[in-house]
Amino acid sequence: xxxxxxxxxxxxxxxxxxxxLLGADKIGFEPSCYARNIEVSSALIFxxxxxxxxxxxxxxxxIMIFHVRSKYTAVxxxxxxxxxxxxxxxxxxxxxxxxxxxxxxxxxxxxxxxACVELPFFx
Numbered sequence: 001x002x003x004x005x006x007x008x009x010x011x012x013x014x015x016x017x018x019x020x021l022l023g024a025d026k027i028g029f030e031p032s033c034y035a036r037n038i039e040v041s042s043a044l045i046f047x048x049x050x051x052x053x054x055x056x057x058x059x060x061x062x063i064m065i066f067h068v069r070s071k072y073t074a075v076x077x078x079x080x081x082x083x084x085x086x087x088x089x090x091x092x093x094x095x096x097x098x099x100x101x102x103x104x105x106x107x108x109x110x111x112x113x114x115a116c117v118e119l120p121f122f123x
Contacts, residue, residue: 017097017113020104046100054095061088 011019038045045051065084068077093115096102102109 017094021110021113044100047098050098051095054091057091058088
């Protein structure tokens, strides 16, 4: 059964960016199900399907920012643009953590993961 704050079951079945840092012993979870990895010129790309979706999301976010910025009389235009900028930043950070650009064993990985979860703009 799923409970709030209990990620054992979901981390054993789904590979999420936060799962390597969760767990009772803080050693993380290794999922039993992986997506296929792709090797491109001796570089291993993890979660290729998620990366394609992230690239599409970035492209659509740029289009939405362009259209919102072009509407000068829209109510809440600045807030919408700020939301899309933050969404763009969060998607880029997600792209970096999921793709394996920063290895899980790197000491920088928890910092990028924390930036994905809680953006410093709201503190």
